[in-house]
Amino acid sequence: MKLIELIKNHAQTQPDTLAFVNEEAKLTYQELWTKSEILANRLQKETIGDASPIIVYGHMQPEMAISFLACVKAGHPYIPVDTSIPADRVLKIIKSSKAELLLNNSGNTVDTGDALISVIDPIQMDGAVHHETNPENWVKDDQTFYIIYTSGSTGNPKGVQISARxxxxFTDWITNDFPVENGHVFLNQAPFSFDLSVMDLYPCLQSGGTLWTVTKDMINRPKILFEALKESNINVWTSTPSFAQMCLMDPSFSEELLPDLRVFMFCGETLPASVAKQLKERFSKARVFNTYGPTEATVAVTSIEVTDEILEHYSSLPVGSEKPETEIVIINEDGEAVKDGEKGEIIITGASVSKGYLGEAELTEKAFFTYNGAPAYRTGDAGYKENGQLFFLGRLDFQIKLHGYRIELEEIEYHINQSQYVQSAVIIPFYREDKIEYLIAVIVPAKHDFEKEYQLTSAIKKDLGSTLPAYMIPRKFVYQEEIPMTANGKIDRKRLKEEVSI
Incomplete structure (x- = not known):
């Protein structure tokens, strides 16, 4: 595979160049290559099924990148799982994927329940003798390279399979069509279990750059984050708009702090025009790019540079035109392509489209199909095209994007209704300036002994914390005697939204 070959070439031609940096450790290209060879050799000796997925557990350690590369060198796809994921959800991923092996980079014990899964600690493998892996065994072509688990409407996560092709x-597009140069320093803000991380990790490694990672602790301590940013020499900023918006709250987030910053790339959620404008004002030498795409189509499939002209012309920014080898079609409810300017569902076709969900034939059949001879994906997103530019209008169903994370509202509702303190519940997104700011839980409580609402809220949050990641837990809890219904017997979400958003 070209990507792996290029990483090998960097290890040979620039062995001492840093490939990975976090607040505690550094990793050169030579170390990345050699350590991943050692681990790949070990993996090839494990008695696991051919192409069986391997779970890679950890946070922002250099060993995560080593593990990813080792897995695909050994012929296995990997499943990134961040330490912030609750134990119950990790167990669901293990069972859903039927993974037989877990690489634990966290330094802590991982609860694997009753799953028949082996656990290896890659950190303990330094200094082992190795031989070069055979490129014929590397993951390639239509073989699955990685699997990322996203929110599922049944209460269970579903694994999106992304092939080497x-x-x-995607990586060729980023390195060829964006102003990304060899040797650039890339910001890595997103955990590896979130596909936005792919936008910085692999374009960085393909171009011989350095990945500069932001840990969860740094995000929670802005003073430490900004002190580190000052020393980072970042050239390429990849993040959700929300993270940049948080940074903009500090007046020091400017060209003076990051004088070498040249490119902003955003994905994962809507980029507000106000955020793009502020970035252009504070970073006069940097270019801002807005992109769009779901996990099922390999991170992003459209892009546009947000220029002064774009900001003057649009109050809601377009998400751009298609990448090479990709076509976007807008269809109506009858599955027919609509005219320019007409709204409908966004359909993505071409080389970026996933082969489907791991072990979920029925879900795959619903979402993936063939359109004009090419693989296609029904996004469930609403939008329209105008003069070659795509405009994203939100979800057609109850799936949303919050702070870059894709969330099924039904999944949260499923878990919140499992609480002993809840009789029924509905999740309502709270919008500000066409962007979801947080989630509201409207609850009809079950019988309980709490005197105060905050005590009830605390108990429900504790229940949710054992099954859902923190980003899926609602910020606001509203208690009512009943949930309003429409005339045809459905939950009146429109009315609820109006009532709780006042």
Whole structure:
């Protein structure tokens, strides 16, 4: 695979160049290559099924990158799982994927329940003798390179399979069509279990750059984050708009702090025009790019540079035109392509489209199909095209994007209704300036002994914390005697939204 070959080439031609940096450790290209070879050799000796997925557990350690590369060198796809994921959800991923092996980079014990899964600690493998892996055994072409688990409407996460061909098409696009130069320093803000991280990780490694990672602790301590940013020499900023918006709250977030910053790339949620404008004002030498795409189409499939002209012309920014080898079609409810300017569902076709959900034939059949001879994906997103530019209008169903994370509202509702303190519940997104700011839980409580609402809220949050990641837990809790219904017997979400958003 071209990507892996290029990483090998960097290890040979620039062995001492840093490939990975976090607040505690550094990793050169030579170390990345050699350590991943050692681990790949070990993986090839494990008695696990051919192409069986391997779970890689950890946070922002250099060993995560080593593990990813080792897995695909050994011929196995990997499943990134961040330490912030609750134990119950980790167990669901293990069972859903039927993974037989877990690489634990966290330094802590991982609860694997009753799953028949082996656990290896890659950190303990330094200094082992190794031989070069055979490129014929590397993951390639239509073989699955990685699997990322996203929110599922049934209460269970679902694994999106991305092939080597999917990833190579995406990485080539980023390194060829964006102002990304060899040796650039890339910001890595997103955990590896979130596909936005792919936008910085692999374009960085393909171009011989350095990945500069932001840990969860740094985000929670802005003073430490900004002190580190000052020493980072970042050239390429990839993040959700929300993270940049948080940074903009500090007046020091400017060209003076990051004088070498040249490119902003955003994905994962809507980029407000106000955020793009502030970035252009504070970073006069940097270019801002807005992109769009779901996990099922390999991170992003459209892009546009947000220029002064774009900001003057649009109050809601377009998400741009398609990448090479990709076509976007807008269809109506009858599955027919609509005219320019007409709204409908966004359909993505071409080289970026996933092969489907791991072990979920029925879900795959619903979302993936063939359109004009090419693989296609029904996004469930509403939008329209105008003069070659795509405009994203939100979800057609109850799936949303919050702070860059894709969330099924039904999944949260499923888990919140499992609480002994809840009789029924509905999740309502709270919008500000066409962007979801947080989630509201409207609850009809079950019988309980709490005197105060905050005590009830605390108990429900504790229940949710054992099954859902923190980003899926609602910020606001509203208690009512009943949930309003429409005339046809459905939950009146429109009315609820109006009532709780006042």
């Amino acid at each position: 999917n990833l190579q098409s």
